Amino acid sequence: MSEVSVNRLVEFVKNYYGTNEFIPLHAPVFKGNEQAYVANTIASTFVSSVGAYVSRFEQDLAAYTGSESAVATVNGTAALHVCLKLAGVSPGDLVITQALTFVATCNAIKYCGAEPVFVDVDETNLGLCPTALDEWLQVHADLDSSGNCVERETGRLISACLPMHTFGHPSNLAGLVRVCGRWNITLVEDAAESLGSFYKGRHTGTFGKLAAVSFNGNKIITTGGGGMILCDSKTAERAKHLTTTAKKPHSFEYVHDEVGFNYRLPNINSALGVAQMEQLPGFLAEKRALAAEYRQLLKGTELQFVDEPEDCTSNFWLNAVLCPDHESRDHLIELTNANSVMTRPVWQLMCDLPMYENCTRGKLNTSRSIAQRLVNLPSGVKPDKL
Incomplete structure (x- = not known):
């Protein structure tokens, strides 16, 4: 790509963030009640997995997303x-x-002792393509006498479909719900990156049986680490039990009735989350404004801005462009980083990683093309705007 286009992009990013220092992709911003809520947690001594902020954070997330419950x-x-x-x-x-996802998507499948099957994505939203999903199932799957979806060749149960809302852009949820329903496959949403994103007016993470959200330090809001399960109230009771070492309520005895997980979010992290949730509308407004400026800046250039899908509202967690080819992608990344503007390629396809290279896959032409051409651009909120 031309030096002029790169220079325009570098100049825009530096002017937008008002600095010549190194500009990361997405830094956290703490300009609200974070310090006050964390100090309150410390004063209370309830800094671990029990405390008022845990419940409040769960309630805030459920209310914002429209999910019946959150854990x-x-x-x-x-x-x-x-x-x-x-x-x-x-x-x-x-x-x-x-295959075009962060490694945690596949790792979670392996934690269950299951194996991922890789199906292609849709270039318009970077998420799992319903057409590619249905085509793979037509060729490789059957419904058995009990109505379960099984792989035709091996008889293995196909128990779930796990799309990821890439960079916050909603996948084609109507199509995925339709195909999964036809094949009796449970839909679970990896909504790690899509807090604040809506598909036809409904929040991502509320279409499948369950969904997962992330609050890692680089996400749109952060608790340092942290995550959230979105589900119905009955499932939430079971999720709470499993994530609390499967401990049964008792006034003094330690009674555990199955193998559980110590997956609880500490109260001190939840305090951060509550404060960050108060700022989420402002974060979203600024990120959408930045996306609009990128869209205008890149109009008529050789870079294709990855925009929100039709009838969707994206949080634009990480803005991205598609370059004409692999060489221009590398050229853009090298020059921007040399000028203290962080850019990076998308993750390596999961099917190219050693632990997943032997997994079953469909045709991945679109995934491969995107992986060769996509570049993420700085997308964080400006601290001085809050």
């Missing part, structure tokens, strides 16, 4: 692991997902 966890991967367990994913099962 806080120590990180997004833990949330996703429990989501899959509660969806019925068992050792030996197959779980259909996308």
Whole structure:
């Protein structure tokens, strides 16, 4: 790509953030009640997994997303692991997902003793493509006498479908719900990156049986680490039990009735989350404004801005562009980083990693093309705007 285009991009980013210092992709911003709430937690001595802020954070997330319930966890991967367990994913099962995703998506499948099956994504939203999903199932799957979806060749149960809302852009949820319903496959959403994103007016993470959200330090709001399970109230009771070492309520005895997980989110982290939730509308407004400026800046250039899908509202967690080819992608990354503007490529496809290279896959032409051409741009909120 031309030096002029790169220079314009570098100049815009530096002017936007008002600095010549190194500009990261997405830094956290703490300009609200974070210090006050954390100090309150310390004063209370309830800094671990019990405390008022845990419940408040769960209630705030449920109310904002429209989910019936929410259960806080120590990180997004833990949330996703429990989501899959509660969806019925068992050792030996197959779980259909996308190769264009962060490694935690596939790791959570492996934690359950299951294996990922990789299906292609849709270039318009970077998420699992319903057409590619249905085509793979038509060729490779059957419904058995009990109505379960099984792989035709091996008879292995295909117990779940796990799309990821890439960079906050909602996947084609109507299509995925339709295909999963037809094939009797449980839909679980990896909504780690999509807090504040809506599909046709409804928040992501509320279409499947369960969903996982992340609050890692680079997410739109952060608790340092942290995650959340979105689900119905009955499932939430089970999720709370599993994530609290499967400990039964008792006034003094330690009674555990199954193998559980110590996946609880500490109260001190939840205090951060409550304060960050208060700022979420402002964060979203600024991120959407930045996306609009990128869109205008890149109009008519060789860089294709990755925009929100039709009838969707994206949080634009990480803005991205598609370059004409792999060489121009590398050129853009090298020059911007040399000028203290952080850019990076998308993750390596999961099917190219050594632990997943032998997994079943469909045609991944779109995934491969995107992986060769995509570049993420600085997308964080400006601290001085709050």
